[in-house]
Amino acid sequence: MMGNQIRRFFYSVCLLASAALNIFLVRNVYLGDEWKKQKLSNWAEEAAAEAEAVALISCSGHGRAYLDGAVVDGKPVCECNTCYGGPDCSLFSPDCAADALRGDPLFLEPFWMQHAASSAVVVAGWHRMSYTFSDDSYISQELETHIRRAHAVARNAITKGKYFIFGGGSTQLLAAAVYALSMNLSSTAKVVAAAPAYPLYKTQTDFFQNTRFEYDGDASLFKNSSDTTANLIEFVTSPNNPDGNLREAVLQGPKVRAIYDHVYYWPHFTAIPAPANEDVMIFTMSKFTGHAGSRLGWAFVKDEDVYQKMQSYIEAAEIGISREAQLRALKLMKAILQADGREIFEYAYKKMSYRWRKLSDILVLSERFSIQEIPPLFCNFFERVRGPSPAYAWLKCERENDTNCNQVLRAANIIGRAGSAFNVEDRYARLSLLKTDDDFNLLLLRLGKLISEDIYTI
Amino acid sequence: MMGNQIRRFFYSVCLLASAALNIFLVRNVYLGDEWKKQKLSNWAEEAAAEAEAVALISCSGHGRAYLDGAVVDGKPVCECNTCYGGPDCSLFSPDCAADALRGDPLFLEPFWMQHAASSAVVVAGWHRMSYTFSDDSYISQELETHIRRAHAVARNAITKGKYFIFGGGSTQLLAAAVYALSMNLSSTAKVVAAAPAYPLYKTQTDFFQNTRFEYDGDASLFKNSSDTTANLIEFVTSPNNPDGNLREAVLQGPKVRAIYDHVYYWPHFTAIPAPANEDVMIFTMSKFTGHAGSRLGWAFVKDEDVYQKMQSYIEAAEIGISREAQLRALKLMKAILQADGREIFEYAYKKMSYRWRKLSDILVLSERFSIQEIPPLFCNFFERVRGPSPAYAWLKCERENDTNCNQVLRAANIIGRAGSAFNVEDRYARLSLLKTDDDFNLLLLRLGKLISEDIYTI
Numbered sequence: 001m002m003g004n005q006i007r008r009f010f011y012s013v014c015l016l017a018s019a020a021l022n023i024f025l026v027r028n029v030y031l032g033d034e035w036k037k038q039k040l041s042n043w044a045e046e047a048a049a050e051a052e053a054v055a056l057i058s059c060s061g062h063g064r065a066y067l068d069g070a071v072v073d074g075k076p077v078c079e080c081n082t083c084y085g086g087p088d089c090s091l092f093s094p095d096c097a098a099d100a101l102r103g104d105p106l107f108l109e110p111f112w113m114q115h116a117a118s119s120a121v122v123v124a125g126w127h128r129m130s131y132t133f134s135d136d137s138y139i140s141q142e143l144e145t146h147i148r149r150a151h152a153v154a155r156n157a158i159t160k161g162k163y164f165i166f167g168g169g170s171t172q173l174l175a176a177a178v179y180a181l182s183m184n185l186s187s188t189a190k191v192v193a194a195a196p197a198y199p200l201y202k203t204q205t206d207f208f209q210n211t212r213f214e215y216d217g218d219a220s221l222f223k224n225s226s227d228t229t230a231n232l233i234e235f236v237t238s239p240n241n242p243d244g245n246l247r248e249a250v251l252q253g254p255k256v257r258a259i260y261d262h263v264y265y266w267p268h269f270t271a272i273p274a275p276a277n278e279d280v281m282i283f284t285m286s287k288f289t290g291h292a293g294s295r296l297g298w299a300f301v302k303d304e305d306v307y308q309k310m311q312s313y314i315e316a317a318e319i320g321i322s323r324e325a326q327l328r329a330l331k332l333m334k335a336i337l338q339a340d341g342r343e344i345f346e347y348a349y350k351k352m353s354y355r356w357r358k359l360s361d362i363l364v365l366s367e368r369f370s371i372q373e374i375p376p377l378f379c380n381f382f383e384r385v386r387g388p389s390p391a392y393a394w395l396k397c398e399r400e401n402d403t404n405c406n407q408v409l410r411a412a413n414i415i416g417r418a419g420s421a422f423n424v425e426d427r428y429a430r431l432s433l434l435k436t437d438d439d440f441n442l443l444l445l446r447l448g449k450l451i452s453e454d455i456y457t458i
Numbered sequence: 459m460m461g462n463q464i465r466r467f468f469y470s471v472c473l474l475a476s477a478a479l480n481i482f483l484v485r486n487v488y489l490g491d492e493w494k495k496q497k498l499s500n501w502a503e504e505a506a507a508e509a510e511a512v513a514l515i516s517c518s519g520h521g522r523a524y525l526d527g528a529v530v531d532g533k534p535v536c537e538c539n540t541c542y543g544g545p546d547c548s549l550f551s552p553d554c555a556a557d558a559l560r561g562d563p564l565f566l567e568p569f570w571m572q573h574a575a576s577s578a579v580v581v582a583g584w585h586r587m588s589y590t591f592s593d594d595s596y597i598s599q600e601l602e603t604h605i606r607r608a609h610a611v612a613r614n615a616i617t618k619g620k621y622f623i624f625g626g627g628s629t630q631l632l633a634a635a636v637y638a639l640s641m642n643l644s645s646t647a648k649v650v651a652a653a654p655a656y657p658l659y660k661t662q663t664d665f666f667q668n669t670r671f672e673y674d675g676d677a678s679l680f681k682n683s684s685d686t687t688a689n690l691i692e693f694v695t696s697p698n699n700p701d702g703n704l705r706e707a708v709l710q711g712p713k714v715r716a717i718y719d720h721v722y723y724w725p726h727f728t729a730i731p732a733p734a735n736e737d738v739m740i741f742t743m744s745k746f747t748g749h750a751g752s753r754l755g756w757a758f759v760k761d762e763d764v765y766q767k768m769q770s771y772i773e774a775a776e777i778g779i780s781r782e783a784q785l786r787a788l789k790l791m792k793a794i795l796q797a798d799g800r801e802i803f804e805y806a807y808k809k810m811s812y813r814w815r816k817l818s819d820i821l822v823l824s825e826r827f828s829i830q831e832i833p834p835l836f837c838n839f840f841e842r843v844r845g846p847s848p849a850y851a852w853l854k855c856e857r858e859n860d861t862n863c864n865q866v867l868r869a870a871n872i873i874g875r876a877g878s879a880f881n882v883e884d885r886y887a888r889l890s891l892l893k894t895d896d897d898f899n900l901l902l903l904r905l906g907k908l909i910s911e912d913i914y915t916i
Contacts (some may be wrong), residue, residue: 041510041511041513041514042506042510043510043513043574043575043578044505044506044507044509044510044574044575044578044580045506045575046575046576046578047502047506047575047578047579047580047789048500048502048503048505048506048580049502050580051502051579051580051582052499052500052501052502053499055499055501055582056499064584066585066586067579067580067582067585067785068586068598068600068601068784068785068788069592069600070599070600071600079592080592102589104587104588104589104590105587106587106588108587109584109587112582112583112584112587113583113584115583116501116502116582116583116584117501117502117503117504117505118504118583119582119583119584120501120502120504120505120580120581120582120583121505121509121525121580121581122502122505122506122508122509122525122578122579122580122581123578123579123580123581123782123786123789124509124513124525124570124574124577124578125570125571125573125574125576125577125578125789125790125793126522126567126570126571126574126577127524127525127751128524128526128751129562129563129564129566129567129570129748129749129750129751130562130564130750130751131560131562131744131750131751132562134527134537134538140526141528142526142527142528142529143526167776168626168775168776168777168779168780169776169777171775171776171777172775172776175774175775203774204774207770207771207774208666208668208774209668210666210667210668210669211668211669286589290587291587292587292588292589293585293586293587293588293589293778293780293781294780294781294782295776295777295778295779295780295781296780312665313665316633316661316662316665316666317626317629317630317633317775318625318626318627318629318630318753319626319627319629319753320751320753321626321753321780322626322751322752322753322754322779322780322782322783323751323752323753323783324581324752324780324782324783324785324786325780325781325782325783326526327525327526327782328581328782330526331505331581331583332583335583
């Protein structure tokens with residue numbers, strides 16, 4: 001009896017010892033395997049860990065640390081939103097100006113933070129070192145395909161049967177198009193844009209001016225011109241920067257060529273009445289995914305000759321566009337096109353229309369200021385009538401004496417952009433609605449204060 | 459006695475069970491912790507796994523798959539080196555031409571594959587979406603600092619006290635410098651470069667020609683010019699493309715300005731007699747780390763006014779340079795600067811001087827062809843006299859009848875670049891030595907065949 005008991009105990013012990021050993025061995029083998037993987041293929045783990053560590057640096061929701069930020073005590077510092085400071089961005093500067101100057105599309109930053117896993121990409125040390133892709137082009141075919149798909153989801157452009165080209169942001173493609181459209185003409189082309197117009201058209205065209213083209217101001221002034229022999233190149237910005245209006249070319253005729261700047265033609269900012277189908281259409285990551293820093297724009301071009309000339313421009317300027325920017329854009333497109341691909345448009349529209357409503361709610365109280373009216377319109381993407389969600393508020397100072405609206409704003413500690421930059425009177429000013437939540441909230445606060453003081457004063 | 463034994467067994471069992479349980483618990487807690495990390499911060503793991511999976515795709519050592527390559531059966535296909543094909547790049551095409559046309563710096567690809575872990579970088583979805591860095595510039599200060607450090611290690615440039623600017627490859631900076639140096643002059647500047655000269659100087663200057671500057675050919679023709687009132691801008695390429703010679707400006711005088719194209723001024727390609735210390739010096743990732751696809755060049759500029767104007771050029775052209783390219787370049791610089799930072803220079807010099815020796819060994823047998831002579835020279839980096847390791851062979855066809863050297867090469871199934879592209883006679887041709895081992899080996903094979911046939915024929 002006792003002998004049996006001992007045997008039972010003995011077996012139990014053996015079993016347990018064995019089980020323990022099993023666990024030990026399994027673990028060991030498992031780790032051993034891991035170690036092999038480490039040597040063979042885990043070269044990207046360190047980069048992943050490094051990126052994750054930086055993402056965990058807390059900046060109080062008013063900033064973020066970047067992998068390539070300034071390093072203090074061995075780790076990158078927080079880079080704070082405007083008006084926030086301190087090591088963790090927790091200090092608000094009450095007297096700081098509400099900066100609504102630039103069209104920096106940071107309103108989409110939270111979207112990408114929420115889609116961290118699907119949008120992250122590893123650049124290997126040997127990734128695409130060559131000048132060209134394997135088809136001798138400077139363009140990732142995969143990326144082109146995904147961008148065309150994104151347009152198909154947004155229903156904002158007919159891309160079929162059109163050539164595709166990348167540029168350093170839409171900026172470089174605007175210049176490339178002017179060069180291409182002004183080649184082999186009998187006279188210097190006049191480059192024009194209906195006022196109010198995006199200031200870069202003038203500054204860029206002036207900077208690169210040569211005997212083939214020159215900037216000549218407001219397109220409307222050429223509308224009823226008796227001179228039908230002049231070569232004209234019209235920038236058509238639709239929706240327009242600054243006022244968000246959908247536009248058609250002002251000028252028509254055999255000697256008129258149009259460059260459609262459609263960078264804001266996304267459900268984020270406007271109803272899409274119909275897919276755009278122009279001869280030269282320009283888009284950019286900046287106003288679609290919010291990645292202004294990528295400097296990656298694209299154009300759809302109907303005419304092969306114009307396309308070839310634009311390509312020659314990019315090649316003469318810098319051979320091709322960054323492979324890193326293209327790889328990253330592809331990952332962003334893949335993240336966007338997950339499921340039915342509608343999420344980013346719904347997110348962006350919701351956010352921008354919210355901002356517009358908040359702004360309108362404040363401005364409706366004021367007789368001193370007005371903003372542009374954007375009528376509700378049927379949207380091809382949402383398949384319903386939808387309200388406004390523009391990228392900018394185009395503010396007008398209504399008082400006789402307020403001839404410089406931007407100065408009025410500046411006195412209230414708000415930084416806008418003066419109407420004269422857009423080739424109209426300074427009674428107008430542009431306010432960017434594209435920036436961070438912090439920027440927008442401060443803008444609302446300052447505008448609210450300005451308007452309530454006005455009402456109180458009256 | 460038996461009671462004691464039972465107790466002993468009992469305790470042993472408890473101990474073992476406990477130990478087993480401990481192991482179990484430790485593992486469980488550990489995994490539990492991992493799981494938490496997964497949710498909080500393991501967003502980059504998927505990207506790492508994806509990149510590693512692509513790197514494991516076997517292309518027989520004659521190609522590689524890229525993350526953004528064409529996808530077949532759910533994974534990116536192999537992109538094969540020239541003359542290799544098939545799904546795994548194992549098929550050699552015996553009749554395929556040896557392509558030595560372009561300066562594609564793929565000779566450094568194996569270096570980066572060997573440094574996979576230290577050179578990989580994760581781009582987060584929200585990485586630097588803004589147009590600007592937090593100091594309102596378009597330039598990563600961290601990257602600038604690391605690039606200056608790399609120059610200090612290479613001892614190839616005095617960067618202190620000089621302004622720094624990025625461009626889309628050296629290409630864009632060449633144009634930016636021409637624009638900057640030709641502003642506010644009394645007459646159209648003549649842009650020149652001593653022959654043989656890099657063809658892009660002419661094609662680019664012609665493309666962007668305006669009333670302020672025009673390309674005017676060989677700098678040497680202006681050397682003893684009686685017209686001392688002409689504004690001249692000289693491209694000085696040192697070491698020179700195509701012939702690898704170290705150069706000084708041909709032209710001197712109060713109306714002459716020089717743009718030093720120092721993209722090959724690294725220990726890879728030349729002895730460094732002394733650190734360069736010119737007013738306008740241009741470098742690029744392409745010929746330093748081998749990343750031509752990044753389109754990231756930089757300039758050091760002594761004069762603030764010239765620097766400002768070059769900056770205006772970049773801003774008018776495309777606002778700034780890709781943040782992805784800058785982030786990746788920073789990671790590459792960090793990898794390079796590990797330990798004493800000398801490894802890449804030693805690797806590159808060893809490889810390029812090996813190629814030069816192999817080529818010389820073949821050409822020494824020939825009376826039909828000659829290549830440039832590059833004398834041994836003391837090198838500031840290696841601190842000793844060192845032999846040649848140029849980026850290109852500058853081939854001369856010595857026979858009276860061989861007036862078109864490139865045609866002679868073409869007949870032997872070798873693709874070079876004709877001398878006339880470099881503004882000299884077609885008796886010369888350039889062969890790129892910068893490409894993959896496969897490219898170089900095929901070039902050697904074809905040249906060897908051509909030369910041995912000549913000898914046999916004679």
